[in-house]
């Protein structure tokens with residue numbers, strides 16, 4: 463099949479590349495000329511495991527093209543995916559400006575029947591809105607389908623190639639059949655494609671993210687109570703995880719959720735409810751998360767006081783989670799800004815996110831080239847992202863490099879008993895002796 467993906471970001475690039483991997487001819491479009499130039503040179507502008515090699519291979523086979531020319535892309539495709547950003551608007555609502563612009567450019571370029579598929583996360587009712595925007599510009603026939611994306615950054619290629627499920631919304635039977643066929647190669651292991659109306663498909667994406675964010679805020683709140691009452695969240699977590707109705711996934715306490723999706727999607731749900739349906743649980747989920755992002759700052763204040771001038775803090779991990787360079791709404795931003803405000807100096811290391819972090823902090827922090835370099839002369843180490851390479855460090859070396867042997871572990875990756883034996887003052891989330 464011949465298809466285009468408009469918006470070549472995390473989602474668009476992964477989706478376009480994976481569709482080309484199964485033999486389709488794919489044109490990836492973006493308005494960002496620098497991004498397209500980088501991709502045309504066989505380099506990818508983001509870090510995503512396994513993606514660069516797949517992009518290069520399919521580009522070499524001429525199945526994957528990159529362009530800023532939306533008109534030729536639309537004319538050379540029968541299916542057009544919209545994968546542009548839907549950032550937070552002024553009132554917490556999803557800003558549909560990019561979706562609107564894209565719909566209008568598709569419509570203006572149309573020269574016959576096209577299937578337009580929304581992959582961006584969009585509020586319920588957006589498919590109807592897109593239909594209207596397009597029909598204002600063209601008299602050519604078209605179908606609009608909703609196909610929310612559930613991939614996880616850091617495992618996006620794997621998730622796309624072997625999805626838990628594919629959700630497809632719409633009412634044009636012929637268009638649905640064509641897009642179902644496009645997904646067929648990804649569902650060989652028996653995972654399902656669920657067809658429903660557009661509104662339910664759009665809602666499914668928000669409901670999934672709301673559930674996941676709720677799990678995180680839930681366990682974070684319980685971890686606070688554990689600390690207060692002298693229980694250990696690690697034991698409590700394991701005890702509840704064995705109940706199959708609860709399950710073991712996504713109930714790890716930490717410094718709060720971040721990233722480009724959960725924060726904005728939770729706010730978009732609250733905004734969707736408006737005055738009619740108060741989303742009280744979602745408001746609480748967000749409130750707990752905002753508080754949780756400051757949990758290490760509170761511990762640091764208790765340990766060192768509120769004035770940190772002259773002190774250096776080492777930070778391991780800046781990205782909002784491991785295996786990505788994405789810094790959007792990362793908890794590290796809140797933690798580091800708070801410490802800078804209190805007069806501290808920061809020496810940070812992240813295996814992939816330094817370029818993105820520099821866009822946020824500029825020269826206000828020092829970026830270490832290696833993880834141990836960040837420790838030199840620091841009063842404490844903070845672990846903010848659980849990259850695998852931080853899990854088994856050389857603790858003796860850490861002790862030698864730090865001014866004082868103190869670790870604030872925002873991801874509970876070390877054992878409190880072991881660290882105590884090694885002579886560290888160890889602070890973690892919701893655990894005894896830590």
Ligand SMILES: NC(=O)c1ccc[n+]([C@@H]2O[C@H](COP(=O)([O-])OP(=O)(O)OC[C@H]3O[C@@H](n4cnc5c(N)ncnc54)[C@H](O)[C@@H]3O)[C@@H](O)[C@H]2O)c1
Nearest residue numbers: 469470471472473492493494546547548560582583611615
């Ligand atoms: N990142 C994720 O893990 C993830 C997962 C599932 C769903 N989503 C959703 O997918 C959508 C895209 O997310 P992302 O993380 O890929 O965003 P992104 O910011 O990485 O990429 C969006 C791209 O769209 C481009 N763009 C904007 N307007 C355009 C236009 N008119 N024409 C062509 N290109 C245009 C931008 O230049 C950018 O490269 C969002 O709605 C997001 O909520 C994201």
